[in-house]
Amino acid sequence: MTPSETATAAPPGRWTPLLAVCLGTFMLLLDVSIVNVALPDMATTLDASFTGLQWVVDAYALALAALLLLVGSIADAVGRRRTYLVGLAVFLAASLVCGIAPSVGPLVAARFVQGAGAAAMLATTIALLHTAYHGRDLGTAFGVWGATSGAAVAAGPVLGGLLTQGLSWRWIFFVNVPIGLVTIVMARRTLSESRLPQRPRIDWVGGGAFTLAAAALTFALVRAAEEGWTSGQTLGAVAVSVAALAAFVAVERRVAEPMLDLALLRRGSFVLVLVAAALLSISAFAGLIYVSIWLQTVLDLGPISAGLVTLPLSGIAFVVAGGLGRVLHGVSPRWTVGGGLVVIGVGDLLLLGLDGGSGWAAVLPGLAVIGVGTGIAIPTVVAAAMAAVPRERGGMAAGAVNTGRQLGFAAGIGVLGSIFSARVDALLPGGADLAHAVSSGGSASVLAAAPASSRASLDAAIHSAVGGALGTTFLVAGVLGVVGGAVVAVLLHEPVTPPAPGAAVEQPVGAQA
Structure with missing residues (x-):
């Protein structure tokens, strides 16, 4: 919070406000990655199409991206605590609706509303911590907040697998209800209100x-x-x-009072960072839902095992970011952002060899390398955007680059999904209907409906088609990462200045939210 902003007196209980913020952050980031391993079960229960599965993931990311800047400006005017509480209530109610959704349409609609609530929460967490803490306590609070964020992303696939396999995919949403209720009570009692002294006009x-x-x-x-x-x-x-x-x-x-000052887009370095942020999400994260479909419906892994297979990406990213954070802080963003993107692209390209004989271990080297690149790039991408603009526009730059990341993720799911489904259709004999069923996670149903004499050959064809389609999908993601990273490394050479102290904090490692 800047000196020109107003705030009420700090509440009692030194670390309780931090817990109220961290619980909300944990939930909203958990719901980015927890869904992936549950998609095949959703497809079976709700008879969801391939497009429907994409929207289950995309609706959340889209709402989070499209509303983040607008909700941030609303919070500045009406109060960050109030906006955070409203976001929590909306997120909780939408989670309940997600859990009881009878078909994919209501589920997608509820996911969009859930993303809107998450945007209200994410847009206010930094300001709430700045209101509650100062000096060394503020540094400690941000350290705990960052660790919580990274833990949520890393835990998503495994916790999603445990809930889906042990109870039902619906419980990945129901689990938010008790946590959300506790968080609302705690936030009401401990968080202080803050807003800009002169209420700005909302765009x-x-x-x-x-x-x-x-x-x-x-x-x-x-x-x-x-x-x-x-x-x-x-x-x-x-x-x-x-x-x-x-x-x-x-x-x-x-x-x-614009939501985004378009003059910032005349700054080449800022535009490069925005593009890099979008490419980072596409190349690192957008293909994971298709990996999950392959692992569970073609290789017959359970949700828990599938979650463990993808864990190296977020786990290694968390470790690399934490271990190298101080070392990389003074390095030029052309090497951290650009170099990190190149490493991510190389990890994608390591998945090119997937075919009909590939098992789950074949993706581990590529996912591990992607995790290394993610751990290098994400902690510095927001700081690079803030350094490329005037100091007073640092907060707007941080919001814009986080929006770019989420839009990149949402767009990447669509683009890579089109490539994945088209390649399955091209590689799998039997027509578009068969290919569509396999792309949607219906391999087991397809095999069960086939004559016993042809099941073995059909199973081999499905393995070959889906494995080959994944290879092509990650080829595109890898080229985007390598080329995008090289362009950033070559062109992002303008002098940068440190961001304003406390103007904003970058998104946590691995977050698509």
């Missing part, structure tokens, strides 16, 4: 235009996997996205 029109643009683009990318890139739905959604984006630019140029 509702700009926020609405940006949300529509992001939603329409994501819809187009996801629908392209099923309808094709030249279909009326895909092209119509692209047209809506372009029109909404043009409206957003027009509004931001004229409004007195």
Whole structure:
């Protein structure tokens, strides 16, 4: 919190406010990765299509990305504590609806609302900690907050597997209810309110235009996997996205207090960091849901085992970021962000060899290398964005780069999903319907319906098609990472200045949220 902001007196209980913030942060980040291992069970229970599974993940990321800047400005005006509490309540209620959803449509809608609640929580956590703590206590609080964030991301796949296999996929959402209730009670009693002294005007029109643009683009990318890139739905959604984006630019140029100062986009280094942030999410995380489908529905691993297979990525990223954080702090972002992206891309390319004979161990080296690159790049990407803009715009830059990361994740799921499903269709004999069923996690049903005499050959064909499709998917992700990282390393050479103390804190390791 800056000296110009107002706040009420600090509540009693030295570390209770930190616990209230960390519990909320843990939940919202857990729900990014906890869903992946539950997707095959969701597909079976809800008879979900491949597109439906993509939206279960994408709706949350989209809402989080599209609303983060707008909710942040709302919090500045009405109060960060109030916004955090409202976000908690919305997140909790949406989690309950997710858990009882009778079909994939209501589940996707509830996931979007859940993402909106998560945006309200994430947009306020830093300011709440700045209000509650100062000096050395603030450093300690951020250390605990960062560790909690990393632990949530690392625990997501394993906890998701435990709940899905031990109880039901619905419990990955139900578990938020008791934690959320405790967090609401604790936050009401211990967190202090803070807001800007002069209530700013909220950029509702700009926020609405940006949300529509992001939603329409994501819809187009996801629908392209099923309808094709030249279909009326895909092209119509692209047209809506372009029109909404043009409206957003027009509004931001004229409004007195813009949600995003467009002058920042004239700074080459800032734009490069935004692009790098989006590519980071695409190359490191967007392909994991297809790995989960392969592990569980083709290799017949259980949810717990599938979660353990993908754990090296987030676990190694957490260790690398924690171990090298102090060392990398003074290194130019052209090497940390650009170099980290290249390492991520190399990890993706290590998965090129997947085929019909590949087992779960074949993905471990690639995921481990991706984890190393993620641990190098993520802790510095927000600081690089803040250093590329004037000091007073540091907070806006941090919000923009975090938005770019989430939009990259949402878009990456659509793009890589289109590639994955198209390759399964091309490599698997039997027609589009069979390929669509396999892409959606229905391999077991397909095999059960086949004549006994042909099951062995069909099973081998499914293994070969899905393994080959994964290889192609990670080829694209790897090229994006390597080329994007090389461009950043070559072009991001402008002098940088340290960000304003306490202006913002970067997203935690591995978070898509």
